Amino acid sequence: MIDLPKFSRISVVVFALLAAFALAAPQPVAAMGSSDPAAGAPKAADPDFAEGKKAIDAKDWPRAVDLFSRVVAKDEKNADAFNWLGYALRNQGDYPKAFAAYEKALGIDPRHKGAHEYIGEAYLKVNNVAKAEEHLRRLDSICTFGCAELTELKTKIAAFKAAKPS
Template sequence: MSMSRLVLSMIAVLMMASPVMMPAWAAGGSDPAPVAKPADPNFTEGKKAIDAKDWARAIPLFQQVVAKDDKNADAFNWLGYAWRNQGDYPQSFAAYEKALTIDPRHRGAHEYIGEAYLKVNNLQKAEEHLKRLDSLCTFGCAEYTELKGKIAAYKAAKPS
C-alpha cells in the first residue's frame, strides 16, 4: 500500500470514529474529578489487623464498618476471612455469603469461601466457587489460581 493510501485510510478511520468520540470531547476535561469518599478508619485499621494476623482485633473493627455500611462487600469479605482464621466457620460463612449477596462477582469472597469449605471438608462447595471464579476470570486471575492450588493440595492430602 502506498503512503498516500495509508494516510487516506487513517483519515477515513478517524473521521468514522469522530462521531463516536464527539460526546467525550464535548464533555471536556477541565472539570475536577469527583472527590472520593474518605476511607472508614475502622476499615483501614481492620486491614492492618488482618495483615498482622490479629483476627481478634480485626473482627470488631470490620463489625463496626458493616454496622455503618451494610453494603460493603469488601468489609464482609474481610470479616469472613478473620472469622475463618479464628476458626469460627459459621460466622465466616455468614459473612462471605453476605459479601456475595451484595456483590455476586466478588472474586475475593469466592476464593475465601472456597477455602473455608475445604477447611470443613466440603470439596464440592469449594469446587462450585472455583467454577464461579473460572467464569468471572475470563483470562485467569489470582483468586482462581489460589483456590485451584488449595483444592489440588486438599485432594493430594486426602486421596479418595
C-alpha cells in the same frame, strides 16, 4: 510519491488497531481478597476499615473481627468489609459466622473474586470439596483470562485432594 488517500486509510487502520490494543491491555486493579491478606487498598476513608486491614496484616483476628463488624454496621453494602470479616472469622475458626459474612459479601457483589476464593478455602477447612469447587467454577466464569483468586483456589483444591486418600 505517496498515494495520500491510501496513506490516510493505512493511518486510520493503524490508529484503530493501537486504540484497540490499548483498551484491551490489562489495567492495574487493587486485589480485594486475593490470597495475600495484605493485598488491596482500604475501602474509602473509613478509619475502622484501615485499622481492620492492619489487624489482618498482624493476624490479630479478634481485633479485625471487631473493626470489620463496626464497618459493616455502618455500611451494610460494603462487600469488601464483609469479605475481610469472613476472612478474620475463618482464621479464628468460627466457620458458621465466616460463611455468613462471605455469603453477605456475595449477596452484595456476586462477582467478588476475593469472597469466592475465601469461601472456597473455608469450605475446604470443613471438608466440603464440592462447595469449594462450586466457587472455583464461579471464579472461572468471572475471570475470563484467569486471575490470582482462581489460581489460588485451584491450587488449594488440588493440594487438598492430593492430601486426602481416595
